[in-house]
Amino acid sequence: xxxxxxxxxxxxxxxxxxxxxxxxxxxxxxxxxxxxxxxxxxxxxxxxxxxxxxxxxxxxxxxxxxxxxxxxxxxxxxxxxxxxxxxxxxxxxxxxxxxxxxxxxxxxxxxxxxxxxxxxxxxxxxxxxxxxxxxxxxxxxxxxxxxxxxxxxxxxxxxxxxxxxxxxxxxxxxxxxxxxxxxxxxxxxxxxxxxxxxxxxxxxxxxxxxxxxxxxxxxxxxxxxxxxxxxxxxxxxxxxxxxxxxxxxxxxxxxxxxxxxxxx
Amino acid sequence: xxxxxxxxxxxxxxxxxxxxxxxxxxxxxxxxxxxxxxxxxxxxxxxxxxxxxxxxxxxxxxxxxxxxxxxxxx
Numbered sequence: 001x002x003x004x005x006x007x008x009x010x011x012x013x014x015x016x017x018x019x020x021x022x023x024x025x026x027x028x029x030x031x032x033x034x035x036x037x038x039x040x041x042x043x044x045x046x047x048x049x050x051x052x053x054x055x056x057x058x059x060x061x062x063x064x065x066x067x068x069x070x071x072x073x074x075x076x077x078x079x080x081x082x083x084x085x086x087x088x089x090x091x092x093x094x095x096x097x098x099x100x101x102x103x104x105x106x107x108x109x110x111x112x113x114x115x116x117x118x119x120x121x122x123x124x125x126x127x128x129x130x131x132x133x134x135x136x137x138x139x140x141x142x143x144x145x146x147x148x149x150x151x152x153x154x155x156x157x158x159x160x161x162x163x164x165x166x167x168x169x170x171x172x173x174x175x176x177x178x179x180x181x182x183x184x185x186x187x188x189x190x191x192x193x194x195x196x197x198x199x200x201x202x203x204x205x206x207x208x209x210x211x212x213x214x215x216x217x218x219x220x221x222x223x224x225x226x227x228x229x230x231x232x233x234x235x236x237x238x239x240x241x242x243x244x245x246x247x248x249x250x251x252x253x254x255x256x257x258x259x260x261x262x263x264x
Numbered sequence: 265x266x267x268x269x270x271x272x273x274x275x276x277x278x279x280x281x282x283x284x285x286x287x288x289x290x291x292x293x294x295x296x297x298x299x300x301x302x303x304x305x306x307x308x309x310x311x312x313x314x315x316x317x318x319x320x321x322x323x324x325x326x327x328x329x330x331x332x333x334x335x336x337x338x
Contacts, residue, residue, distance in 0.1 A: 042269065042303060042325055043287065043294035072330055177294055178335065182326065232288075254293075255267075255286030255305060 031211045033187070033262045035224025036060070037234075037252065039172040041074070041182025044256040046171035046234060050248040052218055054079075054109075054139075054166050055194040057091070057132040058203045060263045062184040067093045067123035069102040074181045075174035076130065077188070079166040081110030083156050087175045089166065091132060093123070099153025107132050107139055109164045111157045114139040116148040127184075127263040129204045134163040134194045145204030147197075163194070171221070171250065184259055189217040189238070209263055216243070221250045229258040269305045269325040270317040280304060284311035294329075297336045303329070 039045065041064065061076055071094030081089025089110045096106045102117040123143070131142040138161055141149035152161075171188055172181040187209045195203075195215065203210070212220055219238040226235050234250035267286070277290050285304040287293055293302045303325065310319065320328065329335065 040267070040305075040322060042305065042322075042329060043292070072335070180294070180329075253288045255288075 031209055033209055033222070033225055033264075034260065035222075035229040036062070036184045036186035036259045036262050037223045038184050038257045038259040038261075039181050040256070041180050043173075043180060044252070044254040045173040045180065046185075046221070046250040046256065047253050048169045048171065048219070048221070048236075048248055048250045049167075050169050050219060050246075051165065051167040052169065052190050053192040054132070054164050054190075055134050056191040056200060057189070058129070058200075058212075058217075059131075059171075059188040060127055060129050060186040060209060061181075062127045062186075062261065062263075063093065063123065063125055064182040066125055067104055069104060069117065069119055070095055073097075073106075073179050075179040076172065076181050076185065078170045078174035078179075080168040080175055081108070081166055082159075082164050083110040085156055086110040089164075090174050091130070092174070092179060093181075099155050100151040103151075105130065105141055105143065105148070107141060108155070109139075110155075111159050112139075112152060112154055112161055114141060114149055114152045116141050116143060117151045125183075127186075127207065127261075129207070129209075129263070131200050131203055133197065133200045135197065136194075137161060140197075140200075142200055142204070144207070145201050147201075169219075172256070184261055186223045186262055187212075187220075188223065189215075189220040191215070192218050192241075207263055213237075219246055219248055224258045229260075267305050267307055267322060268310065269303055269320040269322070270314050271301050271303050271320075271325075271328070272314070272317060274300055274302055276313075277302060279313045281311060281313060284313075294334075296334050297332070301333075 073094045075090045078090035099113045102119045103115045105116040107114040133140045217238045221234045232252040236248045238246040
């Protein structure tokens with residue numbers, strides 16, 4: 001889908017009533033978004049467990065505390081990546097320590113670290129959009145629609161940078177059952193094939209999540225919308241390569257709660 | 265309703281009634297780095313099996329869990 005299609009959808013979608021799927025009637029970019037999920041940072045998470053190629057990932061997050069380069073590391077998502085350190089893979093905030101310094105956001109694949117680093121910038125406690133994209137020769141990190149990845153380093157092995165397969169996908173914890181994220185997370189989506197750079201930037205949409213249906217995410221968890229903001233199942237709105245529902249529902253584990261705070 | 269948190273010995277997990285805490289099951293608990301302790305949380309009345317255990321607020325338990333006993337260094 002092109003960026004122009006997103007713009008068209010926004011024009012059509014505003015003010016429409018919601019369908020049972022949570023999508024604005026008439027389709028398009030506007031999205032009825034009433035819920036996010038609040039993780040307390042002690043032991044709760046969303047278990048998905050599915051496998052993908054990490055082409056592109058998009059989510060919104062609202063940390064409980066400001067993120068600096070000295071913040072304790074927290075995993076917004078965790079997955080099993082590659083190499084003997086695969087269990088430590090994921091996307092984290094704060095000081096991960098290792099191949100780069102002054103990390104604010106880090107994608108760790110198991111063999112490579114890709115990071116947004118700064119000794120002076122911070123990420124505040126407002127809602128932020130985060131996207132990861134495989135750009136063909138490198139992973140890119142987008143924060144609020146801006147490509148911010150500015151450092152990388154090889155942790156183990158001698159493999160070249162590559163788009164990696166991931167498995168055992170979880171939200172709000174690392175797969176060694178550690179580094180639990182404290183804060184809100186909303187609209188998590190993943191694509192095995194990367195979006196274009198322009199489509200990835202457009203996901204930010206001036207701070208308001210847009211309808212991803214036309215971008216055909218392979219996994220899309222709306223964090224309460226489509227599920228009435230209750231229960232422990234987060235229904236996967238993604239589609240497989242054939243266009244059929246992916247069906248990889250998330251399972252809210254150890255008591256995360258729904259919140260009415262959403263990016264807006 | 266505010267949540268309360270307790271730390272229990274791992275050997276006491278078999279006594280946890282998972283209908284009375286917010287954890288999903290014994291398989292999803294978080295353990296200390298040496299495996300000897302775990303945490304549970306609840307809302308409302310303190311479950312009977314937690315009587316005698318110290319109770320912590322959210323901010324207090326986060327501070328405890330940030331320590332090296334719970335968060336391994338790498």
